[in-house]
Amino acid sequence: MIAERVSRRSLLKGSLASGALIAGGSFVGSLFAGETHAAAAQSTLGFPELKRVYDKTHAAAEGYETTIVARWGDPLAAGLAEFDGNKVAAEEQEKRFGYNCDYIAFMPLPKGTVNSDHGLLCVNNEYISPNVMFPGMTEGDAGKTMTREQVDLGMAAMGHSIVEVELKDGKWETVADSPLNRRITANTEMTVSGPVAGHALMKTSADATGTKVLGTSYNCSGGFTPWGTVLTCEEGVSDIFGGDPKRAPTADLLDRYGFDGSDIYGRGRFHDRFNLDKEPNEANRFDWVVEIDPYDPQSRPVKRTALGRMSHEASTVVLNKDGRVVVYMGDDDYFEYMYRFVSAKAYDKANPASGADLLDDGVLSVARFDADGSMTWLPLVHGQGKLTVENGFADQAEVLLKTRFAADALGATPMDRPEDIETNPVTGRVYAVMTKNKKRDQSKVNPANTRPENLWGHIVELIPPGGRGADADHTAEKYAWDLFVLCGNPKDAKVGATFHPDTSDNGWFVCPDNITFDPAGRLWVATDGANDFDLPDGVYGVDTEGAARGLPKLLFTCPHGAEATGPCFTPDGTTLFLSVQHPAEDAETLDKAQTLWPDFRDGRLPRPSVVAIRRKDGQPVGA
Template sequence: MSKHPHEFRTSLLEENDGPGHNPTANPTMGEIIATRFSRRALLKGSLAVSAIAATVSPIALITADNARAEGGSAFTFAEVEAGIDENHHVAEGYDADVLLRWGDAVLADAPEFDPKNQTAEAQAKQFGYNNDYVGFIPIDGSATHGLLVVNHEYTNEHLMFPGIVTIAEGKVKVADADQKRVDIEMAAHGGTIVEIRKVDGKWQVVRDGKLNRRITAATEMELTGPVAGHDRVKTNADQTGTRVIGTVNNCAGGVTPWGTYIMAEENFHGYFIGELPAGHAEAANYERLGIPEGAYSWGQFYDRYDISKEPNEPNRFGWIVEVDVEDPTSAPKKRTALGRFKHEGAESIVAKDGRVVFYLGDDERFDYVYKFVTAGTYNPSDRAANMTLLDEGTLFVARFSEDGSFEWMPLVHGQGPLTAENGFDSQADVLIETRRAADLLGATKMDRPEDVQPNGVNGKVYVMLTNNTKRKDEQVDAANPRAKNAFGHIIELAEEGGDFTAAKGKWEVLLKCGDPAVAEVGATFSTGTSPNGWFGMPDNCAVDAAGRLWVSTDGNSPKATGRTDGLWAVDTEGAARATSKLFFRVPVGAELCGPLFTSDDETAFVAVQHPGDGGEDWEKFGRPSYYEDLSTRWPDFKDDMPVRPAVVAITRKGGGKIAV
């Protein structure tokens, strides 16, 4: 990840590939898991044959496999073969139809996509770049007619724009940006709201949908909650501290029970340049977040992205954004009560007492898992009454213990170390510096927590931990058990009493990812998982209406794993627990985001992000991929069209539920 905008910037910004910005001595999840597994590694779950052959007899392994076969997987489909090529692949008996591509019209008056003559004005009416989170908000309760909501995380200039790449000594160099290109990039960020309808078994975009909308890095937004109006979010352009221009790096997200769209701001540090004035009060705050990273050159044209000119502007990013999809003219709201960090997403569930619980991951090496519990309760018959629920509540951070327990610690001003003596004069300070507040509470340092998904069917919560190659041997703990953790793992939480608002609970490692055939990897897929079924780098996930877990991945590169990313079905119950099957795989260079299932389980929407990137990692192509020389031209496969990120709708041939 370059600090110089003119150099080739790949998708590494989203990976936070540095050592992390957590300076504390808080215990790491790896240390906690290692201790726990050393005590009870064979008491629960299933481990890879390579990891247990020395202590478990072959007869015991055969017995376990027979029991698993009798129990059976919750998923019935013919598994896709893992591999690498230019196209996408889905399980036999299913269709995977491209629904929306970068540049497709979203608004009725949008021009046709012309990649060689792009403008910001056109892009602001067209589907944005690098689609990540995908959500579906039914219209009149329908599973076949609704609003598709999609985040656009970031841009890859080398894949987007013609004529800006040169090759020097086998490396790609991207020409310095001008304001026109920056404006197009800003318009390609943000989110899309678009009406879709299923007609004769196939999904279609309703181009003239009255609720269709594009949200961009130039859309005016409102700060709400405890931080709104605070001095630390006031700027020259906004003396009130309540109005913000734009949202950036919207990774995963969510849909609330009351039907609003949640956009999570993740790696916002990459958009800022400049230096703070000497001795500025925000210096430590920004260092903890890696600000400024300087991956984008926007600050050369817009003062708000240059911290030497607008030193408070970064405090206005890193929030959860809520969008009222029923009012296309409404200002999206940055809900500050949910804390400020590198948000991956915000999936929610209604608890037994009617309060709503949001689970949040801070996607950086050695950072934390959070949840937010609303103060008010959800009213299913009064949407208007729910529209301010995210402005009041309690934010918690997780601490995991070696005995398999965990606790949620409240991030509340005046409690414990969160006092003026430690630089927190108000709840606004706690929320602006959520990471530092969590540091002081002794939260457990994790291996890149991404999606955190509650399961309303079995009452569990699943935490995707993508990887952490920077974790040293002395930093492993019970919940992050591997040093140089290249493949990541998944943790399963059980809140006490099945109550999602509980202050404590129990945890298990559902999976340690990677190839179970390589003993030193230490993967723990069940022995019923085929060579196609294992995966690394879990990122996003979904729980379908039947309560089954689906996992999408980011980082299964040709060089590292010999396969592309994709969507895997993962058993979490019974004898088949920890069995995984490959359902869909992406074209070379892409990662898979989303995923999302409609309420009838008859459609899975997935987002294919940055296809064609990193061509040098694929032996068949063997060189960097860029606009004029692409490793794939998915999904159009036309000489006059570049590679295009897109949302894909997966349905069963002839109709019916998926994987049953």
């Protein structure tokens, strides 16, 4: 499979225009224009590379400074005492910054501007780490031993945090008493919209309409829209439900989505809605994309079911040249798929209100990668192909409720845990991160996932037809594609890494997780999994064009046990916000924590936090 891709690479390099379709219907394209490497590549990244050290604290490259902007427990309302994680209760936690920060969106203030020194940080709070939250507790026994108070605290600490921030004298500060500050938690009332709203499998004893849901959980990556809302992704809630999924009326559906009744946070012991024996349909009300208006603290979040149901990782929004909205999504699990949603209607830039329900009507598709370097988006539309009543799909609502089954039926390409998917604002190309897949053997490799037992991950590059930048057609049925980098140690021949040959001992990385682009079109990669190789997770800048294409440089490293996630630039590129998630999580219990980052105070807990990275001279990051 690798030989076939390399052979095709040699054939196509320098050929026709990117992503072109010739009249005869065959797929050709110069995927690699400007790709050839100079003998000594000159990276456009101007900083001196950081030396990789796995330490109790974080580190940034020379010439850069960091600020802790928001920690778990920081107040989001006036009148709250200094945070003490040993004493906080659930009710108070709902007024404080949440736990295990993940995806970040910077939404400028005033709304509709590109202001880069005042805005709202909209931050996912994915999950909790009981082993470093509660003294004496291990990760394995949490589900059975957490008290009602601890369970409720965990529910209040997950979800999403919105906090107003300002840049003052080169340092970012939160506005603790801002009326825009807000928490969205596992108890926040939400509306269900789109084709699945009101379906019988969405109805419970507490909601006979199937249109109202309490809460969101496992909010991992996300996106933001041209009309000023934030999308937060529910990524695989299967292990926060108790009960026996095999006895449920929808046992096959629950099994396909990984429900095993493990109830790792004990919710099912105290809340019937998280017990599959009592409320089997509650599970169907999660694993969606949730839309939030951060500028209106009274607004109700909406679960947009037209975007499909999966372990959502990323919901990156692109405004296509014809005005339609495109959302790229990954299903973050082994052998799952990549998806794209295209809205039925166009967005009117002159009327932001036109985006209000735009994500309720459109076509969801799943990706198939072929060995000739082409990829096809297969529409998940009821009545087309195998998506029929005879094959178990009664209507479009069931196609979306059973998104994974539908993708299986169409023959989509199983990927190595597709996580973030982002678009380059300069080239219009799309980059999809595969973090790893230890379960793939040689018999299951495919053109886009070429290594068995892929412990290191890789990044796939998608090339829509139509041209560069805004001319790219993100609604097209067919794209070109290539493997941008295969990750891992390039000095280990068995790994088969394909970084630029000038990559340093500090520059190569493993397990890419979240990515973003700076205004100049450079890729920034945050990793999750380097700890397994006794390395720190961190953030790397990478050129995607020119002689230094595929040449990473290390900018930032995390403390012990933490991953880097949610990288997000201000519009002017002078600040890179980053979530440092689950510090010390590799400790069996709190008393064995290798770090108390970022406070380093005896008797206090490790605190997941948002960090701001800036150049000391105020120039754009990476320049």
